[in-house]
Amino acid sequence: xxxxxxxxxxxxxxxxxxxxxxxxxxxxxxxxxxxxxxxxxxxxxxxxxxxxxxxxxxxxxxxxxxxxxxxxxxxxxxxxxxxxxxxxxxxxxxxxxxxxxxxxxxxxxxxxxxxxxxxxxxxxxxxxxxxxxxxxxxxxxxxxxxxxxxxxxxxxxxxxxxxxxxxxxxxxxxxxxxxxxxxxxxxxxxxxxxxxxxxxxxxxxxxxxxxxxxxxx
Ligand SMILES: C[S@@+](CC[C@H](N)C(=O)[O-])C[C@H]1O[C@@H](n2cnc3c(N)ncnc32)[C@H](O)[C@@H]1O
Numbered sequence: 001x002x003x004x005x006x007x008x009x010x011x012x013x014x015x016x017x018x019x020x021x022x023x024x025x026x027x028x029x030x031x032x033x034x035x036x037x038x039x040x041x042x043x044x045x046x047x048x049x050x051x052x053x054x055x056x057x058x059x060x061x062x063x064x065x066x067x068x069x070x071x072x073x074x075x076x077x078x079x080x081x082x083x084x085x086x087x088x089x090x091x092x093x094x095x096x097x098x099x100x101x102x103x104x105x106x107x108x109x110x111x112x113x114x115x116x117x118x119x120x121x122x123x124x125x126x127x128x129x130x131x132x133x134x135x136x137x138x139x140x141x142x143x144x145x146x147x148x149x150x151x152x153x154x155x156x157x158x159x160x161x162x163x164x165x166x167x168x169x170x171x172x173x174x175x176x177x178x179x180x181x182x183x184x185x186x187x188x189x190x191x192x193x194x195x196x197x198x199x200x201x202x203x204x205x206x207x208x209x210x211x212x213x214x215x216x217x
Contacts, residue, residue: 019201023061029098032134033061034201035210036171040069042197043212045169048077049130050084053119053164055110055157056135056173057091063103066132084129090122093135110135111156119163127165133157133172136208143207147177154183161190161216170213177207187213 019031026033040046046069054062070087077083089103092115097105104122108115135157137149154174164170170191174183180196187194191213198209 028061028064029059030061031201033065035134035199036062036065036132038199038201039171039197039210039212040065043169043195043214045130045171045212045214046070046073048082049073049169050087051123051126051128052087052089052130052132053128054089054091055131055133056093057105058093058095058097060091060097060100060103060105062132062134063089063091063097063100063105066130067100067103088122088126090119092119110160111153116160116163119160123163127168128163129165129168131157131161131164131168131170131172133170136173136175143175143177147175147179147207150175151179151183155186158183158186158190164216166216168216170211170216172211172213174209174211175207176209180209184211187211189217191216 019034023031023033050070050073052066052070054066057063066089070089074087091097091103091105092108092110094107094109096107106118108118135153137146137153139146151174154172157172161170174180184194184196192215194211194213196209196211202208
């Protein structure tokens with residue numbers, strides 16, 4: 001399938017934007033890839049990350065980025081400290097993700113309890129080193145109710161952090177607004193280091209923001 005057919009609508013709607021051109025040239029399925037690169041540059045979230053869960057992964061650009069770093073990590077961290085012999089990446093979304101070699105995907109709703117059982121089966125008793133969530137609710141246009149729904153989704157995701165190993169990292173997308181502090185506080189209870197960050201690649205018009213949690217308690 002051609003990259004054009006896979007690229008997400010949001011990316012295609014920004015055709016005149018430098019990140020759109022860059023994504024197309026470099027073979028990324030969405031310009032969101034550059035948000036994750038910026039987050040990595042600032043917070044080094046992929047350090048020693050081999051088992052990675054990407055929630056809300058369609059069309060798949062974060063999976064492409066995750067695969068790049070996980071692959072590099074196999075040779076980069078062959079030392080006596082924490083490392084794994086293989087990487088495992090799972091992308092989950094309510095939409096289907098076109099295949100990416102050596103990356104697993106599942107079409108599921110993360111808020112559904114049966115989805116968690118499927119993810120646990122995938123993990124075979126292990127835990128993730130890194131959880132990414134760029135998942136976002138379908139916006140209605142009402143900023144207030146959209147933000148409330150997005151917060152609800154984020155809190156559900158925070159509830160499944162028993163799938164993340166201790167000292168693991170999380171990146172989660174939120175919308176700025178009233179309940180932002182609620183998620184920030186919940187993150188503070190779970191991670192030693194918590195910061196919010198708006199990458200340059202995130203459109204100025206959008207109220208999205210990412211919360212980064214490092215070093216899970
Ligand atoms: C902005 S897109 C993600 C883009 C992706 N990070 C990339 O780089 O290609 C947000 C995704 O979240 C997904 N999503 C929203 N709610 C979800 C849920 N409850 N469970 C799983 N995926 C969900 C949507 O279907 C959508 O594909």
